[in-house]
Amino acid sequence: MTPKEAHAVRLVPHATGARPPLAGKIALPGSKSITNRVLLIAALAAGKSHISGALKSDDTKYMARALGQLGVTVTDTGDTDFLVDSTGTLTPSAEPLFLGNAGTAVRFLTAAAANIAGTTVLTGDEHMQKRPIAPLVEALNEAGVEATAPTRCPPVTVVSQGGFAKRTIAVDASLSSQYVSALLMAGTKGDAPFSLSVKDGDIGALGYIDITLACMRAFGAGITQTGPLAWDIANTPYEARDYWVEPDASAATYIWGINALLGANIDIGIAPRDMMQPDAKAYDVISQFPNLPAVIDGSQMQDAIPTIAVLAAFSAKPVRFVGIANLRVKECDRINAVATELNRIQPGLAEEIGDDLLITPDATLIGRTVEADIHTYHDHRIAMAFAMAALVVGGVRILDPGCTAKTYPGYWRDLASVGVEMTFE
Structure with missing residues (x-):
């Protein structure tokens, strides 16, 4: 058995x-936190990225499958390897993105959906539908993106013209640092740099922001820290690369x-x-x-x-x-x-x-x-x-x-x- x-x-x-x-x-x-960050960042980079040491689990499989729905080719190339082949641009999915109970996947992809020209629906299992996402939805609305979550938890619907219309926003991160990570990773696309700060100086696990920034820099992102909990993200594209997950x-x-x-x-x-x-x-x-x-x-x-x-x-x-x-x-x-x-x-x-x-x-x-x-x-x-x-x-x-x-x-x-x-x- x-x-x-x-x-x-x-x-x-x-x-x-x-x-x-x-x-x-x-x-x-491999680290779930790093694997799901790197999968998304590689999907936002034009070209082929080889990810080794990656976690193969329910959470990362949901992320990989959802990226496939968004026009990215994610291939299993070994027990701990992914090959991500992308144009650097995510495309709309005709079907909702079902993400189980993978908190990183649903939150990261909710922000990434702001860069998709069209409508994206993200949902999950009964447990995910009890996990709060309202602060991220509110931040997206502040950025000029139409995002709704009637229960303040998934499912979430994001309707976007293809990017953050407003390029300077703040987010409430008191419930989860993942809201910050999600917005940071999505912020490289646009016609101007993106500035993000945390409301009230209140954040969950700050160390996970450091992981996000390290992963972004590994794929060529330009990041300037402008305050203890504030960052400017250059509007330069990610670069495909090989990455080892600890x-x-x-x-x-x-x-x-x-x-x-x-x-x-x-x-x-x-x-x-x-x-x-x-x-x-x-x-x-x-x-x-x-x-x-x-x-x-x-x-x-x-x-x-x-x-x-x-x-x-x-x-x-x-x-x-x-x-x-x-x-x-x-x-x-x-x-x-x-x-x-x-x-x-x-x-x-x-x-x-x-x-x-x-x-x-x-x-x-x-x-x-x-x-x-x-x-x-x-x-x-x-x-x-x-x-x-x-x-x-x-x-x-x-x-x-x-x-x-x-x-x-x-x-x-x-x-x-x-x-x-x-x-x-």
Whole structure:
């Protein structure tokens, strides 16, 4: 039975010392954040771009398929390779762009649709239709593009003459930095430079803006930072090129967590300091286990918080997570999901305090058996983070294991390759 077919997965705990320590090497998938940025930028560049080290997952497949609908040829040329062949101009799609629950794809393509002369409809699954996009829609309207999202979430309809009519705008990025990244990447097309600033100086994960700017510069974009959260983008075309995608730092956090919790020795082949993704900063926190900091600010490593929160349930002292309000509008409400599922293992492990999350650990759970079914809310990060709990507490089953295909299709296979025993049910 494959993870996609299974209702649940049960891992054999490795915390008793009766089993050999987990060890080996894992080749992590490429960064989702970088892959979807580079796919779009390559589609906006005239010529052929070869992308290597790329992530092949549900999210990136939705992006590649949508670009194909917009007149770009995106070819799988290997397990981690794409070839993008484009004229540099996106053309209207007769059918809506269905993007599953890929937040990067729907947000990036919503802004890119402003450069399409015609009407573009973007939608997704039931989960995507609950994820906010109104601030990006409002920014596009300010730029002179007719964009509507009646529910303030997808589906979104963009009607454009082929570019931003107004070339200086501001965007509310308090819910997501992806709105900023989307507008920046789309801003190179036009008859004048494009100036973007962030309203109220409030932004989610600033590190992801740095990734966006690095990817844009790699394809020849001219960028001038005019303020702490303001940029001028030259109206010069992107240049096709070859690009290598670094491994996914969010995926790395699960392996770093398993190493810390079990004393395992799993090598991912890259040091945290060599990654440009914000979640790489999580290594400095995870490596302090079992003496995690009493307060952890998750604002700049949001996707790593489920990992660290599950790890914190087995640490030496309580941990309070702050700066994580944006986790409520991810693939699911991750604050509530983590709290609810930890409390299935033992009531009182987690508590929501406003938009903070307080973990009151119990290290004596390690090696015990507690019958608990972990609901994953169709959220890949909940499933992968709770694998750590299942490796130290017997009786824990993780439901819907196939949801990891969103960003890490080979997650369970990779864990098995380093000695994790599991059964799919």
